[in-house]
Amino acid sequence: MTLSPPLAALAALLADDTRARFCLALLDGRAWSAGELAAHAGVAASTASEHLSRLIGGGLLTEERQGRHRYVRLAGPGVAQLIEDLAAHAGAGAQPATLRAASATRALAAARTCYDHLAGRLGVMINDALLARSLLRQDAGFALSDAGLSWFATELGVCLPVGGRRLLARPCLDWTERRHHLAGTAGAVLCATALERGWVSRIGSGRALAVTAAGQQALARLLGVTGLAETAP
Template identity: 50%
Template sequence: MAEHHADADIAAVASLIAEPARAAVLTALLDGRALAAGELARLAGVSPATASAHLARLLDGGLLRVASQGRHRYYRLAGPEVAEILEVLARVSPRAPVRSLRQSRRARLLGEARTCYDHLAGRAGVELLAAMLAAGHLTGADSFEVTPAGEEALAGLGADLAAARRSRRRFAAACLDWTERRPHLAGALGAEITRALLERDWYRRDPAGRALRLTELGGKGLAAMFSCKGLTSHTPVT
């Protein structure tokens, strides 16, 4: 008798994400950081008790992981596949209305450069992938391989390609950017490049969220190494 497999229960995951406070918690963790319950409650605009109940459901549903440090518990996304789900939903969801100058500034910064879990996204991520393909550092379309020229350039950046190749996740893949509607580089290679960019102080994390700020050093470095001159059109931080 042929074996029949039931379809995946996507409704269970969808119901977890559909609640506004839980969606806010997941969005706050999209940059790959681990945050305490109190901070997530503040970001979601709910009481600590309500946040605790939502976090328990997200843990039970496999969307979050938690680690204890002393008396505190820190929550993060369960993995890059959860971030991918959220990014796909963002692409088909209406934009939230902008009602203040603060929200307008935040939206602009997120559009310029941000982390999509652990890799560079926004206009910066799209421009970097396009520049690497144009320079012959990468080949491919939906998934990519590093060329000898790319190996040299990424070694100069300080990216550990051997570590990226040892990872159990996809090595290098195109991820359609929800603000640009063009692909940026995802996977283990995208994460390793972003780590190197932050370590070299070419980008800095915005204290208020998951936006990244291009530094003056980074603008010069990206223009020299990858010909990413379009990224310097906004004012870098010093």
């Protein structure tokens, strides 16, 4: 029973629509200013500041200041996984209330960032392709194979660190697909590469991504992933 008070306090932090909106927005992995989050959630700056202070005090967010500006981000991958897992559970059966919301939901379901890795239909398809090519293994947990490490080095030009504090690969339950996509260091590297090389581009200021023509070609060549045209804007 000693865990009850901390658990209740954590649940209380997320039991508010504004604070939940902030955390979901920050799943894009970037730092947001207090003003940006206030506008996103449709609340006053003073209200946003109060909510942010509670989230920072509860360990869900970290803060950095540049001059008069206050920026916040999720406290780390563990917090991102917690928020995504809760979203997966809470989103079961939920229906968008408006046409605009339905369009935004479709875009998120097609391709998006989940903190620092790729999610949505795109993320799941990449995960499946890695498994099909034996670059990723699930027979003894969830890990990159030797061939997978070589693939990252030869195809992406990235030598993944072995033995670091963060897992190289871990499964992350996708809240729209109800299947796993790739997280961990490998997932972060793949997402960063896709953004840097223009394989995907952000739609607006949120988490949704569009797969570009260059991305369709690259993913088809590297992993045999096809059928991504529908994710383009």
